[in-house]
Each structure stands twice: as structure tokens, then as C-alpha cells.
Amino acid sequence: MTSNAHDDANRVILFDTTLRDGEQSPGISLNGAEKLEIAHQLARLGVDVIEAGFPIASPGDFEAVQGIAREVVGPVICGLARANPQDIDREDVVLSVHCHDDLGLAVANSLAGLQAGARQIECAVNGIGERAGNASLEELIMLLHTRRADLGYHTGAVTTEIARTSRLVSRLTGYPVQPNKAVVGRNAFAHESGIHQDGVLKERTTYEIMDARTVGLDANSIVLGKHSGRHALRQALEDLGYKIDGAALNHAFQRFKEIADRKKQVTAMDLEALVTDELREEIPTFAVEWFDVEASTRRPPHATVAIRTPAGQTVEGSFTGDGPVDAIFRAINSATGIDARLRDYRVDAVTGGQDALGEVSVVVELGNPEDAVKADIPGVLAGQRVTGAGQAVATDIIEASATAYVRALSNAVGKAQAAADAAPDPAELARTP
Numbered sequence: 001m002t003s004n005a006h007d008d009a010n011r012v013i014l015f016d017t018t019l020r021d022g023e024q025s026p027g028i029s030l031n032g033a034e035k036l037e038i039a040h041q042l043a044r045l046g047v048d049v050i051e052a053g054f055p056i057a058s059p060g061d062f063e064a065v066q067g068i069a070r071e072v073v074g075p076v077i078c079g080l081a082r083a084n085p086q087d088i089d090r091e092d093v094v095l096s097v098h099c100h101d102d103l104g105l106a107v108a109n110s111l112a113g114l115q116a117g118a119r120q121i122e123c124a125v126n127g128i129g130e131r132a133g134n135a136s137l138e139e140l141i142m143l144l145h146t147r148r149a150d151l152g153y154h155t156g157a158v159t160t161e162i163a164r165t166s167r168l169v170s171r172l173t174g175y176p177v178q179p180n181k182a183v184v185g186r187n188a189f190a191h192e193s194g195i196h197q198d199g200v201l202k203e204r205t206t207y208e209i210m211d212a213r214t215v216g217l218d219a220n221s222i223v224l225g226k227h228s229g230r231h232a233l234r235q236a237l238e239d240l241g242y243k244i245d246g247a248a249l250n251h252a253f254q255r256f257k258e259i260a261d262r263k264k265q266v267t268a269m270d271l272e273a274l275v276t277d278e279l280r281e282e283i284p285t286f287a288v289e290w291f292d293v294e295a296s297t298r299r300p301p302h303a304t305v306a307i308r309t310p311a312g313q314t315v316e317g318s319f320t321g322d323g324p325v326d327a328i329f330r331a332i333n334s335a336t337g338i339d340a341r342l343r344d345y346r347v348d349a350v351t352g353g354q355d356a357l358g359e360v361s362v363v364v365e366l367g368n369p370e371d372a373v374k375a376d377i378p379g380v381l382a383g384q385r386v387t388g389a390g391q392a393v394a395t396d397i398i399e400a401s402a403t404a405y406v407r408a409l410s411n412a413v414g415k416a417q418a419a420a421d422a423a424p425d426p427a428e429l430a431r432t433p
């Protein structure tokens with residue numbers, strides 16, 4: 001928190017709960033490296049407080065909060081704890097508002113809270129969180145920024161980091177941003193009708209109360225191609241805030257070359273997607289070694305896969321499906337012996353254009369007692385339903401789909417095992433605000 005946050009009566013403290021309340025959204029499961037990456041980006045964005053997790057919920061949560069507190073410079077890092085009246089200094093208390101969007105009023109209610117005397121707003125990137133989600137961080141920042149003359153409040157946020165923060169959180173959580181979402185939706189600054197286009201070309205403020213540049217939507221000026229070298233890549237990554245050297249740079253460069261061979265221009269958004277994709281490789285989990293898929297209109301699609309298990313073995317499976325993606329998912333179930341059910345599947349393009357990178361999000365659910373018997377997963381044996389989310393980026397969407405699916409599977413199995421290892425008292429967790 002900046003030192004003048006308390007001195008200035010109209011300075012609003014941004015308390016971000018993306019990693020705590022946001023991470024409690026169904027199907028979201030971020031690992032330690034992903035949480036750290038989001039926390040670094042929140043620091044770049046200039047939030048004052050990061051609620052990094054609920055340390056008592058699990059050893060993984062505890063370690064994540066501790067790791068973020070050690071590494072992230074700038075914001076105050078806190079964790080959720082149960083209320084203890086003696087700990088609250090009633091002489092010098094900043095009133096905080098924590099609103100959920102059940103009636104679509106989270107941002108409006110947060111503003112009402114500020115006008116009633118609160119000076120801290122609790123919010124999450126892209127408005128993720130329990131039920132309908134929390135007040136949206138980017139909407140609150142831009143509300144106070146755009147209407148500063150009328151409202152008089154201000155924050156310490158660097159507005160040009162908003163678009164990138166939104167993309168990172170969407171990519172790592174697997175929660176898409178609706179196209180018409182205020183501030184960060186892909187249509188938020190698009191003008192379709194002729195009369196609107198004409199009006200904006202003559203005078204931007206006709207229909208736009210905000211400038212796309214203010215939220216960082218034009219920050220796609222970095223363009224690399226297949227002739228770009230290691231130094232150019234390192235510089236481009238550094239401009240994006242990623243300091244990568246040594247073996248990690250070599251690996252990133254190799255991935256970059258593969259992409260650049262298939263794609264004319266590699267943009268900042270592609271690099272972001274690649275770096276974020278690389279983060280996930282650090283977890284010891286199931287991984288796709290190779291696959292074969294036959295797709296035809298004359299017979300059912302058939303897939304064969306080889307999967308490396310967390311124990312380092314290679315297992316193979318084959319299956320027929322309704323389509324090539326369905327066939328490969330069933331083949332992965334057959335290889336791993338885990339009868340996971342697909343709950344959500346989505347394909348997006350990272351940028352526009354025919355050669356765009358495909359970005360796939362998958363959510364799977366475990367919960368059949370039989371799953372546990374076949375694959376020895378203790379949490380599932382307890383009859384608990386567990387979901388896991390996974391995302392992946394590749395120029396080939398079948399490859400991205402298979403990778404995303406095994407990552408989702410790994411996350412779900414990891415969650416089930418963690419729950420079985422250190423199950424906290426459910427009555428205590430039920431009191432999470």
C-alpha cells in the first residue's frame with residue numbers, strides 16, 4: 001500500500017480477492033506457479049492489497065500465500081482468517097465493502113459503500129468469485145477513473161495493465177470473458193453499426209466514454225517473426241514483464257520457433273499465451289506423449305494416445321468417439337483408467353486470423369467410486385465429486401484439446417488427493433464470506 005493511502009480522504013484502497021474468493025469459483029483450480037504469476041500481474045496493475053488465499057483450507061493454499069508474500073513486491077499480501085474481535089483495532093479502521101453480483105449490482109453497491117464512507121473495495125479480476133462472482137476489479141477502477149471529476153475518488157491502479165490482467169486471469173482460470181463485458185469484453189470498444197462507426201470516426205467521445213488505450217487494449221505492438229532471434233524474444237518477453245534466461249529461455253525459444261514456423265506474425269498476445277502455457281509444465285502430472293487421430297465422415301473417428309503418468313510410466317489407450325476431440329478424450333480415459341466426465345469444453349483463438357493459436361479450456365469431473373478403484377485416487381473414494389480445469393495453447397486444436405484434458409485430469413486428481421490428505425473441518429470452511 002502506498003504511504004499516502006491513508007492520508008488522502010478520497011484515495012480508495014483496492015483489495016483484490018481474485019486468488020481467494022475468485023479461486024473458489026466452481027472448476028477453477030490454480031497451482032502455486034499460476035497464483036504467483038497472477039499476483040505479479042496484480043502488482044503491475046497497482047492493486048493495494050492481494051488476498052492471496054485461505055491458508056487454513058489446505059497445505060497448498062498455505063504454501064501459495066507464503067510464496068506470494070515472499071516474492072511479490074508492492075501490494076500488501078494477506079490471507080483470509082476467521083474473525084477475532086480482539087485483533088481489530090477499532091480506533092483506526094478502514095471500512096471495507098465486499099459485494100457479490102447476485103443481482104448484477106456488485107459494482108453499484110461497492111460505489112454506494114464508498115459514498116457511505118468505506119474506503120476499501122474488495123473485488124476480483126473479471127468479476128470471478130462465489131455464485132455470480134465478486135465486484136469486478138476492472139469496472140471499479142475504470143468507474144473511479146472515468147467519473148473522477150464527479151465522484152472525487154481515486155485509486156493507485158495503472159489502468160494500462162487492465163487488459164493484460166484480464167487475459168491472464170481468464171486464461172489461467174479457464175473462465176471466459178463475455179464479449180459484451182464492460183471494460184474488458186472484446187466488443188467493449190467495437191462499433192458495428194454504420195451510424196456508430198461514422199460517429200466514432202468523426203469524434204471518438206460520441207460513443208466511447210473511455211479510450212481503449214487507457215485500459216491497455218492497444219498494447220499489441222510487439223511483433224516477432226520466424227527470423228527473430230533469441231535476443232529479440234528475450235527483449236519482447238522482458239517488455240511484457242517476464243525475465244527469462246538460461247534453460248527456460250532456450251525452451252521458450254524452441255516453442256516460439258515452432259509457432260513462428262506456422263504463423264506469420266507472433267504478437268504480444270501470442271507470447272503471453274505461450275509463457276502462461278509454459279508455467280503449467282512445471283507440475284509433475286499426466287502428460288501427452290503422442291497421439292493419432294483418424295477423422296472421416298465415412299466411419300466413426302478413432303484415437304490412440306500415449307500418456308505419461310505422474311509416476312513416469314507410459315500408458316496407451318484407444319477409443320472411438322462422436323468426433324475427433326471426443327475420441328481422444330475417451331482414449332485418454334482408457335489409457336489412464338480414470339473415467340472422468342467432461343463438464344465443459346471451449347475453444348478460442350488467441351488473436352484473429354486463420355493462423356491464430358488455438359486456446360482450449362476443459363473442465364472434468366471425477367466422482368464415481370469406481371474411478372478411485374481403477375486409478376487409486378483416495379479423495380474420490382470418499383464419494384466426493386471433484387472438478388478440475390485445464391487449459392492449453394497450440395496451433396493444432398486437437399493437440400491443445402488433448403493437453404488441456406490431461407491437465408484438467410491432473411488438477412482434479414491432485415485436488416482429490418489433497419482433500420483426502422488434509423481434509424479440514426467442513427463446518428469451519430462453510431464460514432468463508
Ligand code: MN
Pocket residue numbers: 021098100129130433
Ligand atoms: Mn465473498
